[in-house]
Amino acid sequence: MGATAKPAGTANGNPYAQLVWAMGKTGILGYGGGPSVIPLIRYEAVTKYGWMDDEEFGEILAIANALPGPIATKMAAYLGYRQKGALGAVVSVLAHIVPSAVAMVALLAFVDYLSNSAVVQGMIVAVMPVISVMLGVMAYEFAKRAYKGLGRWMVIVFCAVSFGLFQLLSVHPAIVIVLFLAYGAVHYKLVDRWKNKSASPRKEGGTP
Structure with missing residues (x-):
């Protein structure tokens, strides 16, 4: 949490090897899939290899959440494409899904036993x-950036609106994300317009 990411593309070593190692680990160690893998991907992309900063990672995560398909696979594809283009995207996705797929096939005969095992x-x-x-640490870091960009009251209002949409109205997460992305696209224009309207009466009244 306090670590400063290196500028994207400055990590030493073979980019393909880095993608395979990073995405392979996230695919194997990402228990539960989906959102639980995101902190692992964030660590590799931001903290370890410095492919991007936290702000860009948050933006890509929001966009990926609004698109169909598994979130972890989409993030792996983007990171690979960002580093080495289309071939990098293919390598990154394969590195993310192949090890766990092989493990699944290899352990298929033991699924019944493992599912009932007290140890498992x-x-x-x-x-x-x-x-x-x-997930909590990542949410806290995103909240800090939102606080800097939107202010305390806007963050509180957005959190309350999100909670209401998710828990009370059972709105699909993709719809909520699209709504907030749409607002974010015009946020600063609305803020500037509001500031200009607030300043106009003072100018007309001769207030210095």
């Missing part, structure tokens, strides 16, 4: 708090 159940229960903390 204990491992699942034990890892859940870790995933919760990882």
Whole structure:
């Protein structure tokens, strides 16, 4: 959380090797898939390799959430494309999904046994708090950036609106994301217009 990301593209080493290693780890260690993998991808992309900063990662995450398909796969594709174009995207996605797919096939015969194993159940229960903390830390960092960009009251209002849409009205997350993206596209224009309207009466009244 305090680490400063290096400028994108400045990490040493072979970009393809970095993509394979980074996305392979996220695919194997990303318990639960989906949102639980995002903190791992963020660490690799922002903190370790410096492919982008937190602000860009947050923007890409928001856009990826609004698009159909698994979020982790979309993030892997974008990171690969950003580093090495279309071939990088293919390498990144394959590195993310192939190891876990191979593991699934290899362990298919043991699925029934593992699903009823007390040891496996204990491992699942034990890892859940870790995933919760990882998601919480990432949410806190995004909230800090939102506070700097929008201000305290706007963040509170947006959080309340999001909670109402998700929990009370059961609106699909993609719809909520699209609505907030649409607002974000015109946010600063609305703020500037409001400031200009507030300043106009003072100018007309001769207030210095």
